């Protein structure tokens with residue numbers, strides 16, 4: 308056996324609970340999701356990861372289609388003068404912008420930014436396209452890559468310098484039109500993340516400090532990872548007229564007056580793959596929710612020479628039968644690997660169900676079905692297999708969301724002061740507190756702790772807090788979640 312096979316056979320060599328960072332690195336590499344390159348912070352998305360991302364895209368596209376959001380593609384390069392038009396926006400992004408300054412040996416007349424996000428380039432076009440109220444609403448998105456040259460330690464998927472996402476940029480004639488989109492976009496993100504990725508997060512409004520650079524307000528869904536750190540998931544930004552004024556996006560309204568438009572931006576990115584790996588995985592590797600798993604079922608024939616032909620035939624027959632019912636099925640008929648090795652490999656890849664078929668099963672017209680999420684095994688009559696597989700996949704999908712919900716719920720700790728907050732966060736918890744939602748208070752909190760900040764504020768509690776802020780002398784206005792982020 309080659310050296311490579313030997314190491315692969317070992318599986319993941321650390322416990323997730325004990326050394327999460329090392330576990331995560333092994334989990335995505337051994338599941339064949341991604342690999343490092345010579346460019347720090349930029350990874351290869353291998354086909355297995357890209358297929359999962361495609362499932363997220365498929366679901367998002369379906370929903371955006373219904374909302375009449377068109378798909379476009381804008382250039383990767385943004386002229387410096389365009390990027391500089393919105394002051395807060397450029398200030399928020401400038402430390403992370405990668406610049407193109409030369410073509411061959413020739414210095415460019417103007418530096419070009421590699422897009423960190425596309426407001427600047429898109430809104431310059433929007434300002435030419437939008438003339439009248441009849442041009443509105445204008446709803447566009449683009450699926451692309453963006454580059455943010457962060458200097459923090461990169462972590463594949465969770466914090467990388469180049470990542471993939473969809474960025475939506477919608478334009479409305481009035482404030483109400485723009486604000487109405489908030490709920491439909493956030494509901495869409497929540498639906499995809501909960502019902503497809505089986506991930507429960509904290510949905511809410513970001514603080515003044517933590518909102519998107521250039522937005523009036525930002526909403527987000529925040530996810531807790533097993534090491535206690537928080538990853539911001541999909542989001543929605545209401546930009547009001549900030550960009551409209553900076554990029555001169557105006558229209559003639561029905562009353563024949565010239566007005567600035569109202570805008571939103573929103574996104575979901577490949578960071579969710581990182582959250583998916585981190586939240587669901589166990590010591591054996593990934594656990595993928597059936598709805599987004601590239602393969603939902605893997606059929607492994609337990610090969611004995613005497614029965615090989617028959618076993619392979621039955622394996623193919625089962626695959627066809629299940630595929631006809633709409634399941635995504637993989638067979639593993641490789642003869643140079645032992646069944647145990649194959650079991651481990653498909654467990655590492657997180658395939659929700661494994662079907663084992665050996666001579667004993669063949670004779671009795673049954674198969675052994677094993678769940679990836681809890682390891683439970685059962686014999687299933689081949690006649691009822693389709694129905695049983697559906698039941699099991701539905702249940703796995705449900706159980707994974709339930710587990711994620713429970714983990715999140717158990718990690719929230721109500722705190723009454725900075726000391727309690729620090730203690731809670733150091734133990735991997737999310738702090739929950741009455742808060743003034745003040746910029747200085749949040750800055751002070753960051754300084755006095757090791758970088759704890761607000762995650763977001765549950766919307767149903769905004770304006771409902773009574774008494775003093777947990778961290779300063781001001782009156783509390785909201786409840787908010789606090790933690791350390793990726």
Ligand SMILES: [Zn+2]
Pocket residue numbers: 742743744745748776777778779780781
């Ligand atoms: Zn305060």
